[in-house]
Amino acid sequence: MKKKVLITGGCGFLGRHFAKYLHKKGWDIVVVDDLSTGLHPKKWPEHLKVPFTFVKGDMRAYLENHKKKYDLAIHLAAVVGGRAVIEGKPALGAHSLELDSSFFRWAAKEKPSKIVFMSSSAIYPVNLQGAKGAVALKESMVDFKASFPVFGMPDLVYGWSKLSGEFLASTFAKHYGLNIFCPRPFSGYGEDQELSYPTPAICNRAVRREDPIVIWGSGKQTRDFIYVDDLIEAIISYLPKLKGYEAMNLGSGKAHSFRKVAVLAAKYMKYKPKITNLPGKPEGVKQRYANVSKMKKHYTPKVSFEQGIKRVVEFLRSKHEKNRRVD
Incomplete structure (x- = not known):
């Protein structure tokens, strides 16, 4: 059953x-x-x-x-x-x-x-x-x-x-x-995450080849992805x-900035935009990362930060190209 x-x-x-x-x-x-x-x-x-x-x-x-x-x-x-x-x-x-x-x-x-x-x-x-x-x-x-x-x-x-x-x-x-x-x-994070979240939002800006890519807050704030x-x-x-x-x-036990998300996303889209910040917008805590020793006793993540961002970019690019063909 x-x-x-x-x-x-x-x-x-x-x-x-x-x-x-x-x-x-x-x-x-x-x-x-x-x-x-x-x-x-x-x-x-x-x-x-x-x-x-x-x-x-x-x-x-x-x-x-x-x-x-x-x-x-x-x-x-x-x-x-x-x-x-x-x-x-x-x-x-x-x-x-x-x-x-x-x-x-x-x-x-x-x-x-x-x-x-x-x-x-x-x-x-x-x-x-x-x-x-x-x-x-x-x-x-x-x-x-x-x-x-x-x-x-x-x-x-x-x-x-x-x-x-x-x-x-x-x-x-x-x-x-x-x-x-x-x-x-x-x-x-992942490919189909809603664009109200920062990681897919930043990747989507790169897919649209925006220049500059604008990041809320300083862009230096870090998270554990x-x-x-x-x-x-x-x-x-x-x-x-x-x-x-x-x-x-x-988590991964490593901290990466949202600016790095933008740099990687632009790299996978094969262009080099200017990356600027938008002061005054919510950015949250300055640094957040996990001690993952407990998790790693039973599970080790398989997808690296770089691989994951690439997957998000490729998914959004495919979706963008499909929508453009429909239009």
């Missing part, structure tokens, strides 16, 4: 890739999404289209009315978007907390065998991510297993919402005997080992 997985918010970037990966592994997949930001399955890129049951609607209503048993539940439903979205509408964070609360109440009753709550690197203290003195962020810097929870000031309302969600995860795991994995992805295929495989491959609540960084 096929194993069954529920993916809430499954029509977004990560959900599409979870569906593809789990279909290849033979899972029976149910995706619930209200399409407020997600992409209807009929519009998914061809390489991600796989058969599954799609339920359009509010995740909370689905969980209330459907009592199907699942071997795995992946909770992705949340307010998502680039930094401009998150900074511009901080009240949206309250909606994410509502979704998390509903999900964990359902999980406490129905008890899926394994649960993935997608946390974030935004939960880490911002004072450790400045221009000077930034450190590799370790899981122990936000620790809900300690006698007294350890945490600091996270990054924006989004960071607070994910911090609160992970606290709920640890609490429900302890009190209801749930197995909950909380991956803390750093900058996940992990390609989406590695991110998904790292999560799913860890689940057989999961007992109780567990958190883990997902």
